[in-house]
Amino acid sequence: MQPQPDLFHPVPDRRDGFSKECAQVLTLLQAAPLAKRGIRINSVCPGLIDTPLITDFQTSMGAPTLDWMTSQSGGRKAAPARSPMHSHSCSEAASYITGTNLLVDNGFTAAVLTNQIDCSNMPAVDALTNSSA
Secondary structure, three states: OOOOOOOOOOOOOOHHHHHHHHHHHHHHHHHHHHHOOOOOOEEEEEOOEOOOOHHHHHHHHOHHHHHHHHHHOOOOOEOOOOOHHHHHHOOHHHOOOOOEEEEEOOOHHHHHHOOOOOHHHOOOHHHHHOOOO
């Protein structure tokens, strides 16, 4: 089996991925202390969203990689409107959810982590698996 690329760090020196990891770790670390005060904290990790920021991702990751990711996650990017998950996670119906990173990416991460997507045909896979950085 060919090694799977690290899709959470697709390009070396990409600060965006690191900042998201920091937010996720902060969410984990603050969940228990905040829960004692009746405060919930969660983070949302979205898939590709069709906003002007997508141009930055095309530059850093390459358009072929983004096209491949889109094709593997239902063939579409998320609409730029606020995700229903944001509204739900702030509602009383979600009052027991805290300290969680909510993956809202049309199942892409789940499919990668369970080997349901063959990442060996991802356009940037050579750069990722052969990189020493």
